[in-house]
Structures are given as structure tokens and as C-alpha cells.
Amino acid sequence: MPPVIANKTPKITTVDSIFIADSLLYDLDHLLKYQQDNSQIIDVKGQIGTLHQELTLSLSLLKELKVPPHLEMEELKEADIRVRDVAYEAEFLIGSFLLGDAPLWYFSIRIPHVIHKIKLIGTELQEIKHNGEANLGGVTKSFGAQLSLEAKRSPDFDDVAVGFDDKAAHILEQLVGGSEQLQITSIFGMPGLGKTTFAKKLFAHPLVYCRFDRCSWSVVSQTYHRRGLLTDILIGLSIELDQNRMLNMDEESLVEHIYKTLKGRRYLIVMDDIWDSNAWYDVGRCFPDDGNGSRILLTTRNRDVGPPGTIIHELPFLSDEQCWELLEKTVFGNKPCPMNLQGIAKEIAVNCCGLPLVVVVISGILSTMEKEENAWREVGQNVASYISLGGNNFTMQILEFSYENLPERLKPCFLYLGVFPEDKEISFRKLTRLWIAQGFIDKHDKKNSAEDLAEEYLMELIDRSLVIVSERRPYGGVKSCIVHDLLRELCLRKGEEENFLRLVVEDDYSIYERGQHVLSLGSLIAPFGQHVRSFHGKVPEPPFYVVSMTSLRVMGFNWPLNPSRDLFGIEFMFQLRYLVINDFPPSIGSLVNLEYLLVLTCHTQVITSKIMRMTKLRYVHITHQAKYDESCYSDTSHTNNIQSLSNIVLYKPSDREMLKRSPHIRKLKCECKPWHGEDGVYQYPDLRFLSQLESVSMTTFYGPHRAEVSFPATVRKLTISGLGLPWEMMSAIGGMPNLEILRLKCGSFVGKKWETKEGEFEKLRFLMMYKLELDEWNVESSEHFPKLQRLVLYECYNLEVVPNEIGDIGTLQFIEIRGWCLKTLVESAVRIEEEQRDMGNEDLRVVSS
CATH class of the missing domain: 3.40.50.300 (P-loop containing nucleotide triphosphate hydrolases)
Incomplete structure (x- = not known):
């Protein structure tokens, strides 16, 4: 059963107004940059430029004001709502014009009215700023705004065990x-x-x-x-x-x-x-x-x-002393609490009523604040006030308190967690891509990519203990996370209250409020509404008509739809940014704002020239083979912004030439076979022209070949399978200056003996060898892998021992031996662990299964 949510009238909210306006600015930027020669916008280019200019000014003022102490001013709330509404109006008007639904004469009449509204809002924001500086100069900032610029990350909740x-x-x-x-x-x-x-x-x-x-x-x-x-x-x-x-x-x-x-x-x-x-x-x-x-x-x-x-x-409740110990460890790590804060900190710990979750959530707030007694005392007073109310709502009130004191940029990101199923692990990459698609991440940041900013936002939520890391990557970083049941319930309740998130049940189909993200729980008939921003959950019973859903940005059902059979009107989804389907629709080229495309299929997909011309498309993931259509080879003049491409086939030199049309690729997964180079030597596709490439997975099913491999120096992660390279050619990989993660899978290298060389793998942190026909591995010195942290040997059934020199690597933390292997291999790893322990190294762990 879904959580019970109070049936309240949604309040007028602005939790995502800045992000809606920011996203519109990004679209206007893109329109002026990439479609300036489009005959459709030549006559209105000046008006679009003016709209962009006025919205930029108003939005910068709004961002400046939407912090304490101005945050609670009624005038600012009203202006904030108007910014959101006019952004919706402009977004809808531009989309209708570009789709051909609104004629040029109508657009030319309406757009000046929109620009005038934005100018009026800008004038009002200037007055609010002036009045606020005059009237609120002596107001002390709320503790929620007193963030320490040098705040260090608190330990993970899972790492802090007390009681x-x-x-x-x-x-x-x-x-x-x-x-x-x-x-x-x-x-x-x-x-x-x-x-x-x-x-x-x-x-x-x-x-x-x-x-x-x-x-x-x-x-x-x-x-x-x-x-x-x-x-x-x-x-x-x-x-x-x-x-x-x-x-x-x-x-x-x-x-x-x-x-x-x-x-x-x-x-x-x-x-x-x-x-x-x-x-x-x-x-x-x-x-x-x-x-x-x-x-x-x-x-x-x-x-x-x-x-x-x-x-x-x-499980008992924690004692007052245990609550204090947990709070101190979570906020300060191994350092003691400063003496001037101990009194109020212990009061806060006692007021958490013995619940670890409450202690950790409050600690998440404290860890991001300046270490000042007045600010902490305000936290203590808020916690104490919730206790005085009594009843079963205490824990939820404490959690809501932590939500209210989130920075504005994190609130929609947190509420959006409610669209994921209860108690299910959430993929880090999927979550951050959805945030980007929804416009919650500032794409105008010149210092960081949208993906880096999204990761930073997630880490902030983790540091505040509102999100729990459920799995880390072997080489560091978050792979998946999870939200506590009570915190997810908070997302759903606050999302409903603030008209941000809507649960749809059997008898609830039409959605009229603006900006809602929809989580479908068992409805067979698809909900509909012009202002719906995203769909998640159960796939509705086809056919699914989306003609009127012009604001829809995310279609992320838990099972892909067939666009030709189940989905009607997809060509009208001008705002769509994130799509999960099982086949390319014929009208794919009309989705001009699409950024993330996932095709879950067991059939080969054909990438057409229309797809190659989609200038906003950044992520293309196809679960089966994908190949370029013949029409692509005759059109090599256009480049695109694809940054991640999965399962593309590179069988001939012309395929490599097509890949040059995607010069911004950072992550590539490809299936290839070698061909004769210009000098007559066999070679796998030379990828050195991809100057931004960071992650490569290359495989072949055409048997071993003594063929050359070439990767750009920017690559940090490399996975190869089936290439059949001789071990003598390992230097081509070992010499890659930025390589940190290397996975050698079945058939990647052939031969019985691998001898490493000095000066190679200087930055490698993670090495996995899977089903390699390797008998002997010789490492003369620990300097051959000076930065290695984790070694995984998976079903290397002929490998006799782990080289002793591996144990001398100062950074090594784990040796994992998985699957079927020789007894001597496990014994050698255990012996290395024992020798290191005798030498005082307690950090190395050996795991075998």
C-alpha cells in the first residue's frame, strides 16, 4: 500500500520557480546559438533576444533575494510565483510557435506582452531589494543560511555506529x-x-x-x-x-x-x-x-x-550519552566538539529522544553551519519546540525541520526522490540525469559541468543525512543510494502540499496544476494534463495519448513503451528531455530538446541522420547493438553534443569517421573489429581524435587478432573484452597517463605470462582481471602499480599466485578473489595479508568467495 497522505489543498509554491526560469534561459541560449539561421526564427530573433535579456536580469535579482532574511517576505513570494508563471507562458508560447501550432503573427503579438510582464517583475524585485536593505539590515540571518564555506564532509551514517x-x-x-x-x-x-x-x-x-x-x-x-x-x-x-x-x-x-x-x-x-x-x-x-x-x-x-x-x-532507544556520542562523531568525525558548543550540543542530543535517525538528521544540519553558539542554540530551540508538541509526529516534524532549512537549490532535488519506489536502491547516474533533465541543475555554470554539479548536490544531501549511500564504486564514488522510509514519506507529503509531486491512483486522471511531477501507482488509464512535467511508475495501459502534454520533460516509466504501437503524439512533445522506449520512433527528430535517450531492446537499432543532427542530445544508451544508417555517411557536415554513447558498432573505417561527428563524447561503449590501416597493419579503431573521452568499453566477438589499439591520453576508465591482444602489447595501455580504472575481461589478452614494466600504470587505482588464461604474473616491484588500491581476480582459474610485490604497494586496501580459482592463489593472497599485518599494516584486507 502507498503511504497515506493528508488530503490538503495544494498551496501556491515556488519550490522550483528558479529552475523553471533557468531552464527557459538555457533553451533560449540554445535557440539563439544553434538555430539562428533557422528561417522559422529569423523574423523573431530580436524579440527572443530581448526576452532572454530581461529574464536574465529578473532571475539574477530573484536569486540574490531568495535567501534569508528576505525569503519570508510576502512581496518576494508573490514575485517568485509570477516569475514561474511567466516562464511557463513563454515556454509554452515558444514551443507552440516552433511546432507550428502558433502562427508568426500570433507569436509576434503575444511575445511583447510576456516581455513586458518580465520587465514589471524586474522593477518590483528592485524595489524589494531596496526596501529589504533599508528595513532588514539589522536582522540576524537564519541559521539555515549560516553555511560554513569550509565545512568538511561528515562521516557516512553507516560508518558511525554508536550503542x-x-x-x-x-x-x-x-x-x-x-x-x-x-x-x-x-x-x-x-x-x-x-x-x-x-x-x-x-x-x-x-x-x-x-x-x-x-x-x-x-x-x-x-x-x-x-x-x-x-x-x-x-x-x-x-x-x-x-x-x-x-x-x-x-x-x-x-x-x-x-x-x-x-x-x-x-x-x-x-x-x-x-x-x-x-x-x-x-x-x-x-x-x-x-x-x-x-x-x-x-x-x-x-x-x-x-x-x-x-x-x-x-532494539532499544539510545541513551542520552549515546545520542551525544553519535552526534559528536557525525558532526566532528574524530575531532572533539569545541568547548563553547558542548553545552548546547548535549542539549540537542538529549532532545532527539533516543532515535538515531533524528540525531543523524540534526547532525547533518549542524555539520553545514558555522560553529557558533547562537546558531546552534536556534537549532536546539526548534528541536525542543517539536518535543513540546508531543505525539507521534515528533520524528516527522524534526525531518520537516531539516527540509525547511535546505538551501533553495536542494529542495526540488530532495522532493524528487519521492518518485522512486520505497526501499529500492536509486542509481546515482539515473538520479542525477533526471535532475538535469528537469532543470534542477544550473547549466550556465562555466566552471562545472551539469553532471559534476548534480553530483555535488547529491553529496550535500548525503552530508545532511537525508540520503544514505547504499553502494560505493570499487574505485570510490557513489554507485547507488537509498532514502529512509520516513524521509521518502516526507518527500511525498511535502511534494503534495507544495503542488510539486502528485500520486495518481485508479480514479485520479486529470491534472490541472502547473509544474507537477507524477508518480503513477497502479493506474491503468494514463493521467493527462497540459502542465505535467514528468511521469514515473507503472506503465499505463496502451494506447497512451500525449498530444496535449506539451510541458512533459521526463517519461521515465518502469518499463519502456513502444513508440509506434503504445505511444501517440510523441512528435508534439517539444519539451521532452528524458525518454525511455524500446525502439526509435520515426518522429525522433522532432524532439529537439531531448537530452537523454534510453532504448531498452534486444534488437539492433539504427542511428539515423535525424538523430545525429539533434544538437541537445547528450546521452544515448541502447541495450543492444546500434549501427549508423547509410544516410549518415553522406552527411558529415553537422556535429552534435553527444557525450555518452553505448553499444555502437565500429566495424569499418567509415564508422569511425561517423564517430567524429560526436567530438564531445566522454563515455563510449563500442563493439568493434580490426581492419587494415593505411600501412597495412591490423588495428582496432583509433580513438585518439576524441579529446574529451574519459571512459571506454571496447569489445569484439571476432576472435583474437594481433592488432594495434590507440586511446586518447584523457581516458581514466578502460574496459576491454575479447580483443585477444598479446601481453607484450600491454604497454599501449600501461602508458596511458591518466588511467585509473582498468578492467581486463575474458579474452582481452591472450598468453600464459604477463610481466609488468616500470613506469607504467602510474595512476591506476583499480585493476580487475576476469576469466583470463593467465598462469604467471610477474611484478618485479611495487613501483609498477604505485597507486593501486583495489585488485580483483575473478575466475582466473589458471593463475597460481598473487605476486608478493603487490602486497608492498602502500596504497593497496583490498585483494578480492572471486569465483573458481586455484587454492594456491587464495593462499598466496592470505599470506600477503598476514605478512603485511605482521609489518604493522592493518589496512589491507583479503576477501575470497
């Missing part, structure tokens, strides 16, 4: 010891007590890792589906199973596969956030009891969700 030590030791003893019969343990407690964090600490404990043959972590949540839960359990068991085959399995096949996988093995299954006993009984027969010490661990907010005989551990 529960005795409880953890007791449960750990039950997991790795005790009865040999299958045992089910439940960690029970109210929301915000840290059940998931507590269970993660147990799951990652070295004793647990060594004890069990198979481990799986899955999230159940209130709205779970049996098939999805079974699939998650199977994926968690790290079974090598084709994804398409897994997705096509029926429920009984999934149950059987899980049972057979676990049969005879000692296993640990964690089921996080289970709401009722039905979820357990839906999957319970998957788990054999072979009397070998297997365990199942549940986390729940309800006591009786497990079968009879379940051992129940109730």
Missing part, C-alpha cells in the same frame, strides 16, 4: 554459533532506530563472511511483490545466471532455483524491512534446513512477522 554493542555481540554469537538447525532472528523496533544500519554491520562482519557459504541481502518493504523479492534473493546469492533468463522465470522456477542453490550449503539470508508475515510465508519454502547452521535475519517495525520459533531482538 547496541552488547546487543550486536549477542546476535552475532547467535548467527555464527549456537544451534545447527535453521534459525530465524528478527530485529524489531520503531522507524528511525537504525535497524537496517545495525543489520548491515552484522552482515559485513568478518566472522559472518567467513562462516557462511552463501549470503544474500534483499529489501522487502511495504509494497513488495513476491516475484521481485524472489529475484532479489537470487541476485543477492551472486549466482551466474543470464539476466534475461532470470527475468523470464516464473515464480515456481525461481523458488526451485533458490532452493537448489542453497541445498547443502550454510547460508545467511537477510530480509530487510519486512512488514507482515505474508512476505515470509511467500518465500519461506525456498530455504532448506540441512542442520548446518544456516541463518535468516529479518528487520521489521512489527514484532510478529516471522514464523513460530523466531528469536526476536527489540
Whole structure:
């Protein structure tokens, strides 16, 4: 069931007004830069330029004023609303004109009225600024604005564990010891007590890792589906199973596969956030009891969700002292709290009522503020006022308090998290791309790319403990994140209150309010409305008519639509920026504002000349092969702004020439085969002309060839598979000056022996070797990989040992050995770990499975 949301009349809000106007400015910039010779706009180019100029002036004033203490002024709120409305009006008018719905004479009459409105708003903002400086000069800034420019990142919530030590030791003893019969343990407690964090600490404990043959972590949540839960359990068991085959399995096949996988093995299954006993009984027969010490661990907010005989551990509230310890660690890390702040900081900790989530969220606010007693005392007073209200709303009021004190630029980014399913991991890349598509990220920033700014925004939300990192990349950085149930509920409630986010149910189809982002929960009939900005959730029953949805920017349903069969009117979606489909629509060229295109398909797609001319398109991800259409080869005069391209086929020199039309590519995934170069030597596509390229994945299915490879010096991440290069040619890769991540997959190099050389891989931090036919790996010195942090050997079934010199690399933190391998390989890695520990190096860890 979806969360219950109060049925309130949406208030007039401006949470995303700046971003709507900013996005319009970006569109006007692009229109004037790339379509200045377009016959359609030649007659109105001057008016569009004036619109751009006046909107720039008004928006800069609005940004200057929309901070405390001006933020609460009613005049500013009214002006803010008018900026949003006039931006909508201009956006709709320009879109209608370019689509041909509005004739030139009508556009020429209407656009001066819009410009006049913007000028009036600018005049009013100037008066507000003048009056504000005169009347508010003595007002102390709200603590929410007192951000420290040198604030350091607070530790991740998952990294700060306080309290529960005795409880953890007791449960750990039950997991790795005790009865040999299958045992089910439940960690029970109210929301915000840290059940998931507590269970993660147990799951990652070295004793647990060594004890069990198979481990799986899955999230159940209130709205779970049996098939999805079974699939998650199977994926968690790290079974090598084709994804398409897994997705096509029926429920009984999934149950059987899980049972057979676990049969005879000692296993640990964690089921996080289970709401009722039905979820357990839906999957319970998957788990054999072979009397070998297997365990199942549940986390729940309800006591009786497990079968009879379940051992129940109730998490207690933190003591006042533990709350203070958690707050100090979260805000200051390993440093002590300054003496002048200890008194008020301890008061704040006591007022958090023993709930770790509340402590961490308040710590997130404190960690971004100046370390001044008056500012912290204001936080303490707000927390105390919520406590005095009593009742069950205390935690939600504290969370709302943290939302209200977010910088304006982060509020829509946070609220947008509500469109993702409960308890599901959120892909970092997907989230940041959606923020960009919605216009929440300033694309006018000259110092940082939109992607870098989006990452910075996400890290700010993480630092404020409003978002939790669920998985990090092996080489650093966030791969996925998750939002606590209560915080997601806050997103939904505030989104509804502020007319930003709308939940659509069976009998709720039409949407009239401006600027709404729509999350569909089970509606078979598609919601509609001229002002809808995005769609997420369940795919409506086709056909889906979008002719009137001229403001739609994101179509991100959880399953792709077929544009030829299921989607009608896509050619009218002038504002669309983000689209998930399973085939290219014939009218793809009319989506002139499209930036992100995901084609989820098992068929080869053809990239036409229309796509190559789309000047705003930045990201093209196709799950199967993509090849250039013949029409592209005759049109080489236009370049585009594609920055990420997946699964493009480069089979002949003309394909490489077509790639030159995308000079801004930063990430490339390609399938290729070698061809004869001008000197008659076999070579794979030479990519050195891509001067901005940072990430490359290159594969071939045409067998090994002794062919040359050439990559630009800018590449930081490289994955190669099937190229069949001899190890002597490794210098072509080892000499890449900025290479940090290298994945050598099956057939990338052939031969039995690899001897590394000095002066290569000078910046490499992550090295993975997967299914290589390598017997011997010789490393003469730790200087051969001076910056290596993580080494992964996955099913290198002939490799005998890890070179001893690898252990001497000062930066090395992990050696992972996965899958089938020789016993001597594992033993050599363990020996390296022991030797390093004897030498005082406690940082190196060896993991094998």
C-alpha cells in the first residue's frame, strides 16, 4: 500500500520557480546559438533576444533575494510565483510557435506582452531589494543560511555506529554459533532506530563472511511483490545466471532455483524491512534446513512477522550519552566538539529522544553551519519546540525541520526522490540525469559541468543525512543510494502540499496544476494534463495519448513503451528531455530538446541522420547493438553534443569517421573489429581524435587478432573484452597517463605470462582481471602499480599466485578473489595479508568467495 497522505489543498509554491526560469534561459541560449539561421526564427530573433535579456536580469535579482532574511517576505513570494508563471507562458508560447501550432503573427503579438510582464517583475524585485536593505539590515540571518564555506564532509551514517554493542555481540554469537538447525532472528523496533544500519554491520562482519557459504541481502518493504523479492534473493546469492533468463522465470522456477542453490550449503539470508508475515510465508519454502547452521535475519517495525520459533531482538532507544556520542562523531568525525558548543550540543542530543535517525538528521544540519553558539542554540530551540508538541509526529516534524532549512537549490532535488519506489536502491547516474533533465541543475555554470554539479548536490544531501549511500564504486564514488522510509514519506507529503509531486491512483486522471511531477501507482488509464512535467511508475495501459502534454520533460516509466504501437503524439512533445522506449520512433527528430535517450531492446537499432543532427542530445544508451544508417555517411557536415554513447558498432573505417561527428563524447561503449590501416597493419579503431573521452568499453566477438589499439591520453576508465591482444602489447595501455580504472575481461589478452614494466600504470587505482588464461604474473616491484588500491581476480582459474610485490604497494586496501580459482592463489593472497599485518599494516584486507 502507498503511504497515506493528508488530503490538503495544494498551496501556491515556488519550490522550483528558479529552475523553471533557468531552464527557459538555457533553451533560449540554445535557440539563439544553434538555430539562428533557422528561417522559422529569423523574423523573431530580436524579440527572443530581448526576452532572454530581461529574464536574465529578473532571475539574477530573484536569486540574490531568495535567501534569508528576505525569503519570508510576502512581496518576494508573490514575485517568485509570477516569475514561474511567466516562464511557463513563454515556454509554452515558444514551443507552440516552433511546432507550428502558433502562427508568426500570433507569436509576434503575444511575445511583447510576456516581455513586458518580465520587465514589471524586474522593477518590483528592485524595489524589494531596496526596501529589504533599508528595513532588514539589522536582522540576524537564519541559521539555515549560516553555511560554513569550509565545512568538511561528515562521516557516512553507516560508518558511525554508536550503542547496541552488547546487543550486536549477542546476535552475532547467535548467527555464527549456537544451534545447527535453521534459525530465524528478527530485529524489531520503531522507524528511525537504525535497524537496517545495525543489520548491515552484522552482515559485513568478518566472522559472518567467513562462516557462511552463501549470503544474500534483499529489501522487502511495504509494497513488495513476491516475484521481485524472489529475484532479489537470487541476485543477492551472486549466482551466474543470464539476466534475461532470470527475468523470464516464473515464480515456481525461481523458488526451485533458490532452493537448489542453497541445498547443502550454510547460508545467511537477510530480509530487510519486512512488514507482515505474508512476505515470509511467500518465500519461506525456498530455504532448506540441512542442520548446518544456516541463518535468516529479518528487520521489521512489527514484532510478529516471522514464523513460530523466531528469536526476536527489540532494539532499544539510545541513551542520552549515546545520542551525544553519535552526534559528536557525525558532526566532528574524530575531532572533539569545541568547548563553547558542548553545552548546547548535549542539549540537542538529549532532545532527539533516543532515535538515531533524528540525531543523524540534526547532525547533518549542524555539520553545514558555522560553529557558533547562537546558531546552534536556534537549532536546539526548534528541536525542543517539536518535543513540546508531543505525539507521534515528533520524528516527522524534526525531518520537516531539516527540509525547511535546505538551501533553495536542494529542495526540488530532495522532493524528487519521492518518485522512486520505497526501499529500492536509486542509481546515482539515473538520479542525477533526471535532475538535469528537469532543470534542477544550473547549466550556465562555466566552471562545472551539469553532471559534476548534480553530483555535488547529491553529496550535500548525503552530508545532511537525508540520503544514505547504499553502494560505493570499487574505485570510490557513489554507485547507488537509498532514502529512509520516513524521509521518502516526507518527500511525498511535502511534494503534495507544495503542488510539486502528485500520486495518481485508479480514479485520479486529470491534472490541472502547473509544474507537477507524477508518480503513477497502479493506474491503468494514463493521467493527462497540459502542465505535467514528468511521469514515473507503472506503465499505463496502451494506447497512451500525449498530444496535449506539451510541458512533459521526463517519461521515465518502469518499463519502456513502444513508440509506434503504445505511444501517440510523441512528435508534439517539444519539451521532452528524458525518454525511455524500446525502439526509435520515426518522429525522433522532432524532439529537439531531448537530452537523454534510453532504448531498452534486444534488437539492433539504427542511428539515423535525424538523430545525429539533434544538437541537445547528450546521452544515448541502447541495450543492444546500434549501427549508423547509410544516410549518415553522406552527411558529415553537422556535429552534435553527444557525450555518452553505448553499444555502437565500429566495424569499418567509415564508422569511425561517423564517430567524429560526436567530438564531445566522454563515455563510449563500442563493439568493434580490426581492419587494415593505411600501412597495412591490423588495428582496432583509433580513438585518439576524441579529446574529451574519459571512459571506454571496447569489445569484439571476432576472435583474437594481433592488432594495434590507440586511446586518447584523457581516458581514466578502460574496459576491454575479447580483443585477444598479446601481453607484450600491454604497454599501449600501461602508458596511458591518466588511467585509473582498468578492467581486463575474458579474452582481452591472450598468453600464459604477463610481466609488468616500470613506469607504467602510474595512476591506476583499480585493476580487475576476469576469466583470463593467465598462469604467471610477474611484478618485479611495487613501483609498477604505485597507486593501486583495489585488485580483483575473478575466475582466473589458471593463475597460481598473487605476486608478493603487490602486497608492498602502500596504497593497496583490498585483494578480492572471486569465483573458481586455484587454492594456491587464495593462499598466496592470505599470506600477503598476514605478512603485511605482521609489518604493522592493518589496512589491507583479503576477501575470497
